[in-house]
Amino acid sequence: xxxxxxxxxxxxxxxxxxxxxxxxxxxxxxxxxxxxxxxxxxxxxxxxxxxxxxxxxxxxxxxxxxxxxxxxxxxxxxxxxxxxxxxxxxxxxxxxxxxxxxxxxxxxxxxxxxxxxxxxxxxxxxxxxxxxxxxxxxxxxxxxxxxxxxxxxxxxxxxxxxxxxxxxxxxxxxxxxxxxxxxxxxxxxxxxxxxxxxxxxxxxxxxxxxxxxxxxxxxxxxxxxxxxxxxxxxxxxxxxxxxxxxxxxxxxxxxxxxxxxxxxxxxxxxxxxxxxxxxxxxxx
Amino acid sequence: xxxxxxxxxxxxxxxxxxxxxxxxxxxxxxxxxxxxxxxxxxxxxxxxxxxxxxxxxxxxxxxxxxxxxxxxxxxxxxxxxxxxxxxxxxxxxxxxxxxxxxxxxxxxxxxxxxxxxxxxxxxxxxxxxxxxxxxxxxxxxxxxxxxxxxxxxxxxxxxxxxxxxxxxxxxxxxxxxxxxxxxxxxxxxxxxxxxxxxxxxxxxxxxxxxxxxxxxxxxxxxxxxxxxxxxxxxxxxxxxxxxxxxxxxxxxxxxxxxxxxxxxxxxxxxxxxxxxxxxxxxxxxxxxxxxxxxxxxxxxxxxxxxxxxxxxxxxxxxxxxxxxxxxxxxxxxxxxxxxxxxxxxxxxxxxxxxxxxxxxxxxx
Numbered sequence: 001x002x003x004x005x006x007x008x009x010x011x012x013x014x015x016x017x018x019x020x021x022x023x024x025x026x027x028x029x030x031x032x033x034x035x036x037x038x039x040x041x042x043x044x045x046x047x048x049x050x051x052x053x054x055x056x057x058x059x060x061x062x063x064x065x066x067x068x069x070x071x072x073x074x075x076x077x078x079x080x081x082x083x084x085x086x087x088x089x090x091x092x093x094x095x096x097x098x099x100x101x102x103x104x105x106x107x108x109x110x111x112x113x114x115x116x117x118x119x120x121x122x123x124x125x126x127x128x129x130x131x132x133x134x135x136x137x138x139x140x141x142x143x144x145x146x147x148x149x150x151x152x153x154x155x156x157x158x159x160x161x162x163x164x165x166x167x168x169x170x171x172x173x174x175x176x177x178x179x180x181x182x183x184x185x186x187x188x189x190x191x192x193x194x195x196x197x198x199x200x201x202x203x204x205x206x207x208x209x210x211x212x213x214x215x216x217x218x219x220x221x222x223x224x225x226x227x228x229x230x231x232x233x234x235x236x237x238x239x240x241x242x243x244x245x246x247x248x249x250x251x252x253x254x255x256x257x258x259x260x261x262x263x264x265x266x267x268x269x270x271x272x273x274x275x276x277x278x279x280x281x282x283x284x
Numbered sequence: 285x286x287x288x289x290x291x292x293x294x295x296x297x298x299x300x301x302x303x304x305x306x307x308x309x310x311x312x313x314x315x316x317x318x319x320x321x322x323x324x325x326x327x328x329x330x331x332x333x334x335x336x337x338x339x340x341x342x343x344x345x346x347x348x349x350x351x352x353x354x355x356x357x358x359x360x361x362x363x364x365x366x367x368x369x370x371x372x373x374x375x376x377x378x379x380x381x382x383x384x385x386x387x388x389x390x391x392x393x394x395x396x397x398x399x400x401x402x403x404x405x406x407x408x409x410x411x412x413x414x415x416x417x418x419x420x421x422x423x424x425x426x427x428x429x430x431x432x433x434x435x436x437x438x439x440x441x442x443x444x445x446x447x448x449x450x451x452x453x454x455x456x457x458x459x460x461x462x463x464x465x466x467x468x469x470x471x472x473x474x475x476x477x478x479x480x481x482x483x484x485x486x487x488x489x490x491x492x493x494x495x496x497x498x499x500x501x502x503x504x505x506x507x508x509x510x511x512x513x514x515x516x517x518x519x520x521x522x523x524x525x526x527x528x529x530x531x532x533x534x535x536x537x538x539x540x541x542x543x544x545x546x547x548x549x550x551x552x553x554x555x556x557x558x559x560x561x562x563x564x565x566x567x568x569x570x571x572x573x574x575x576x577x578x579x580x581x582x583x584x585x586x587x588x589x590x591x592x593x594x595x596x597x598x599x600x601x602x603x604x605x606x607x608x609x610x611x612x613x614x615x616x617x618x619x620x621x622x623x624x625x626x627x628x629x630x631x632x633x634x635x636x637x638x639x640x641x642x643x644x645x646x647x648x
Contacts, residue, residue: 177368178366180358181333181364182386184389
């Protein structure tokens with residue numbers, strides 16, 4: 001048994017349990033990730049290419065792409081700035097309540113998105129606490145794309161904070177000090193010494209936040225208002241199709257979201273890999 | 285540029301890292317701050333650099349570089365070069381860009397032209413013998429090479445003083461030797477004022493013009509290496525600078541006794557502790573009239589020019605260490621388990637109050 005396992009892996013491993021742990025991992029990935037994705041493509045099999053094309057390019061659906069991508073982009077950029085700031089504060093300074101703030105960062109992950117959605121909608125509606133303050137200023141948040149972006153930003157900020165934080169942790173304060181001892185101003189030290197280290201993590205985190213926002217449903221649906229061509233998101237379009245028992249149509253739109261997300265993730269990974277190789281001594 | 289510290293102290297919270305310190309470092313001097321960890325040596329160096337600020341007490345301290353008062357000057361304007369223990373190179377920049385960094389961040393008016401920067405960087409890289417690696421990234425260099433890059437980077441801005449925080453601490457013994465010798469030579473050529481921190485007494489003694497020995501946030505002694513070694517001011521300095529053998533006993537009528545061992549000493553009656561360096565212990569097959577210190581050889585290690593011998597005895601709390609010349613070693617035919625007699629060539633004695641200077645007295 002062991003003999004065969006050894007021959008299977010090709011070389012003698014000191015670390016035990018490769019066969020078992022790898023097998024379970026592959027099984028798990030198959031059940032949880034690959035099977036549903038395959039199911040999605042199974043649904044698509046009933047459609048001809050022309051039908052598929054007409055579903056995913058229907059006016060109302062295309063408008064939803066625009067709304068979703070636009071709002072997700074804004075949310076991701078806002079998160080890039082504030083996520084970086086939060087990570088910086090959490091790593092570089094000591095202050096009372098730091099642990100609490102650190103734990104709070106994960107709240108958007110832990111909180112059911114529907115709860116977040118209802119809370120945001122109530123807060124920013126015309127008669128809500130924030131809405132009451134903002135509406136006289138002419139800023140309408142609820143039922144506009146601003147509300148959508150806000151909900152997206154809320155659910156995806158941990159992606160930025162949690163990817164930047166460890167990298168920043170890893171960057172010794174000495175590097176800052178070295179830059180300053182060489183005469184660099186704070187701004188120059190940040191731009192030329194700190195940012196180049198954080199870039200990959202920041203881009204990855206922002207990218208993940210963006211991808212996450214593309215698929216968000218629960219948090220947005222209550223605050224979006226869902227007016228056709230104006231504040232409908234793509235996830236809602238899928239939901240609408242499902243409610244009409246149009247499984248193939250829902251799958252078609254879902255496949256678009258899936259492709260875009262996958263392509264983005266792949267691009268981020270490739271880019272980041274190249275950058276990191278250079279930092280660790282590869283030929284860059 | 286000379287450095288003068290007046291009444292510099294530092295607290296971290298409630299612990300005092302540095303008692304009020306006064307220190308004068310002359311122009312062109314290479315000074316080592318030596319002490320065990322927690323002695324405040326790194327804190328002192330960082331205060332000189334401006335990376336840490338001294339306490340603002342009732343009698344505020346001052347830091348002068350030459351005539352210039354830099355007490356409240358930011359680190360970036362102090363014109364210092366700082367070399368970190370773990371190099372702190374910019375990992376995303378090539379060796380060339382690392383060394384050029386200090387020049388490229390200068391205000392536009394003072395900044396040299398890019399051709400001039402290039403020339404100056406290559407001159408520095410040549411000096412640290414790394415010009416062939418200019419295009420490499422720090423991760424592709426060995427520890428010793430990285431530390432040389434970091435030194436070139438610090439020197440690029442022509443600092444008034446060069447400060448080094450345990451510069452060779454992270455390197456292995458052979459590289460450390462080479463770099464030490466090389467830094468010494470560089471210092472001789474360029475003649476800048478430099479201060480370095482170390483916990484390695486050998487390094488401090490070998491490299492420095494003067495050594496500042498510190499413990500518990502206090503300066504214990506400032507002296508040239510040979511003075512320091514020959515005339516340590518107190519027991520701490522004596523013990524920190526090398527291996528020490530202790531001989532404890534009570535003196536009566538000019539004889540120190542300890543179990544079955546005795547030694548004639550010219551001291552008043554009372555409890556005494558004598559200290560001996562390993563090279564101050566001579567070994568013989570016979571005791572003498574004035575000296576009867578029976579010992580057993582428990583370990584022998586031939587290291588370099590001499591043989592280190594560990595000695596034990598009932599009357600000793602801790603084993604002694606003696607260094608013996610190879611000739612003597614062979615003459616006595618030394619081996620483990622052999623019974624011999626120790627004869628102090630010389631011993632030292634420090635009063636517990638640590639006040640009086642060391643007295644090295646010739647033993648009988």
